[in-house]
Amino acid sequence: MGPITSIAGFPAWLDLVIALLIGIGFGFALEQAGFSSSRKLAGMFYGYDTTVIKVFFTAAIVALVGSQFMSYFGLLNMNKVFVNEYYVGAAVIGGVIMGAGFIMGGYCPGTGLSALAIGKIDALFFFFGGLAGAFLFAETYPMIQNLANGNFKGPVKINEVFGLSPGLFIFLLIAAAACMFWVAELAEKKFARPDISSEL
Amino acid sequence: MTARQIITSILLIFGGIMLFIPLSGKYSLREKPGQVLTTVLDESNSLNADQVARFLVTEDSTLLLIDLRTPEEFRECNIPGSVNVPYAEFLKQDPGLYLDDEGMRHVFYSNGDLKSGYAQTLAVGLGYKNCFVMKGGLNAWYVTIMNSEFAGNKISARENALFATRLRARTLFNEVNSLPSSLKLAYIASKRFDPKKLDGGCE
Numbered sequence: 001m002g003p004i005t006s007i008a009g010f011p012a013w014l015d016l017v018i019a020l021l022i023g024i025g026f027g028f029a030l031e032q033a034g035f036s037s038s039r040k041l042a043g044m045f046y047g048y049d050t051t052v053i054k055v056f057f058t059a060a061i062v063a064l065v066g067s068q069f070m071s072y073f074g075l076l077n078m079n080k081v082f083v084n085e086y087y088v089g090a091a092v093i094g095g096v097i098m099g100a101g102f103i104m105g106g107y108c109p110g111t112g113l114s115a116l117a118i119g120k121i122d123a124l125f126f127f128f129g130g131l132a133g134a135f136l137f138a139e140t141y142p143m144i145q146n147l148a149n150g151n152f153k154g155p156v157k158i159n160e161v162f163g164l165s166p167g168l169f170i171f172l173l174i175a176a177a178a179c180m181f182w183v184a185e186l187a188e189k190k191f192a193r194p195d196i197s198s199e200l
Numbered sequence: 201m202t203a204r205q206i207i208t209s210i211l212l213i214f215g216g217i218m219l220f221i222p223l224s225g226k227y228s229l230r231e232k233p234g235q236v237l238t239t240v241l242d243e244s245n246s247l248n249a250d251q252v253a254r255f256l257v258t259e260d261s262t263l264l265l266i267d268l269r270t271p272e273e274f275r276e277c278n279i280p281g282s283v284n285v286p287y288a289e290f291l292k293q294d295p296g297l298y299l300d301d302e303g304m305r306h307v308f309y310s311n312g313d314l315k316s317g318y319a320q321t322l323a324v325g326l327g328y329k330n331c332f333v334m335k336g337g338l339n340a341w342y343v344t345i346m347n348s349e350f351a352g353n354k355i356s357a358r359e360n361a362l363f364a365t366r367l368r369a370r371t372l373f374n375e376v377n378s379l380p381s382s383l384k385l386a387y388i389a390s391k392r393f394d395p396k397k398l399d400g401g402c403e
Contacts, residue, residue: 058207065214072221079296167218174215178208185204 003080027114036115038106038122039196045103047191050184057177064170083155090148105129229325236325240317246335247307249344250362253369256280262303268310268319269338275384279309279341280376284388287315290322299328309334309341345369 004010004018033055034040043049070076102108105126107115112130115123141148159169201209229236239245255263256279265282267274274284285298287310299306306323308316308331316333323331334341345366350359379387 054204058211061211065211065218068218077296077300079294079300167221170218171215174211178212181204181208 003076026110027117030111030114031118035111036118036120036123038115041108041111042103042106043193043196046193047187048193048196050188053184054181057180061170061174061177064173068166068170083157085155086153087149088151088153090150093147101129101133229322230327231325233325236321239324240321245320245331246333248335249341250366252279252307252309252334252341253345254365256372257365257368262305264298264304264306265334266298266306266308266319268308268315271388273311275381275388277338277373277377279338280372282309287319290319295323295326295328299323299326299331302329305330305332307332307334310337312337312339346373 010018030036034051035055040049040051044052067076067078067081071078098108105112105122107123107126109130112123112126116127137144159166162169164172231239252263252265265279267278267282267284268287268290269284270286271284274286278284283298285295306328308319308323310316310319313333313336316337320331320333336343348363348366350363352359355363376387377384
C-alpha cells in the first residue's frame with residue numbers, strides 16, 4: 001500500500017533519491033511538453049497558446065482520478081497523503097506575486113529550471129531573480145510573518161468545505177475542465193498570433 | 201476527433217465512473233461476518249484488567265490503550281498512557297489513523313463491555329489486526345485493580361506477584377488522575393491523534 005515512503009520505512013537518503021528521480025522525470029516531461037519556451041507560457045496570458053492550462057489541469061485531474069482509484073482498491077492510504085495547508089492571506093498575495101513574476105519572467109519556477117537545463121540565458125536571469133526573491137522573503141520575514149501565518153485554515157479539502165462527496169466533486173471538476181479546454185481552444189483561435197513562432 | 205476531444209471524453213468517462221463508485225469504500229467492512237465474529241469472540245482477543253495492569257507497570261510500548269468514553273469522562277479518570285477516542289468520533293473518522301500499525305496491539309476500553317465490543321468488531325471488520333478489548337472495561341478495572349484486597353490466610357508467590365502488580369498499577373492510576381487539571385489537559389492534548397501532523401509538500 002502506498003504512499004511508498006511512509007510504509008516501507010525508507011531511510012531519509014532513499015526518500016531524497018526517489019524525490020530526485022521524480023524531479024528529473026518531471027523536468028524532462030516539462031521540457032518535452034514545450035514548457036521551457038517562455039513564448040508558450042506567456043501565451044496563456046495573451047490567449048494565443050493555452051497549453052499551460054490544458055497540461056496542468058489534465059495532470060491534476062489524472063492524479064486526482066488515479067489516487068482516488070488507488071485508494072478505492074486499497075493501494076494507497078489517503079490518510080498518509082500530505083494535504084497542503086491553507087493560509088488565505090499568504091495564498092492570495094503570494095498568488096498575485098507569482099502571477100506577476102510569471103508574466104514578467106516568462107516562466108514559473110519549475111519551467112524556469114527546465115529552461116535553464118537546456119541552456120536558456122533568460123532562464124538563468126529568472127533563476128537568480130527567484131533566488132533574490134527567496135532571500136528577500138527570508139530577510140523581511142519578521143515584518144511579514146503575521147501576514148504569512150495569518151488566516152490559517154489547516155489542510156482543507158474543497159469537497160469537504162462544500163460538503164460534496166469526493167466522486168461528485170471530481171465529476172464536477174472534470175466537467176469544468178472540459179468546458180475550460182473548449183473555451184481555451186476558442187481563445188487560441190480568436191487571439192491567434194501567427195507572428196509568434198512556436199519554435200524554441 | 202481532435203486530441204482535446206479524445207482526452208476530454210476519456211476524462212469524462214472516468215469522472216462518470218467516480219460518480220458511482222463509493223469512494224468511501226475503504227470504510228466498508230472487508231472481513232466476512234463469520235470471520236469477524238470468530239475473531240471477536242475468541243477469548244485470546246480480549247484482555248482482562250490484570251493483563252492490562254501488567255502491561256501498564258512494565259511500560260509496554262507495543263500496547264495502545266484506546267479509551268472510547270466521552271472527553272469529560274476521560275478527564276475525570278483514565279488508565280495512564282491511554283488515548284481518548286470518543287465512540288462517536290471513532291464512528292465518524294477513519295480509525296486507520298491509529299489502528300493502521302501492525303506492530304501495535306490496540307486495546308479498546310469503555311465503562312463496560314458494550315462500546316469497546318462494538319469498536320473491536322468494527323475494527324476487525326475493517327481489516328485491522330491486533331484489536332483487543334479490555335474485558336469488563338473500567339468497571340472491571342475498579343473492581344480488580346483499584347478495590348481488590350487479598351482476603352485469604354496464606355498468599356502464594358503467584359498471588360503475591362499479582363497483587364504487587366495491581367498495587368503498582370493502582371499507584372500509577374492514582375498519580376496520573378490526581379494531577380492538577382491544567383497539567384492533565386496539557387497531557388491529554390499532547391496525546392491526541394491529529395491527521396494534520398503529517399508533514400511534507402513544498403515548504
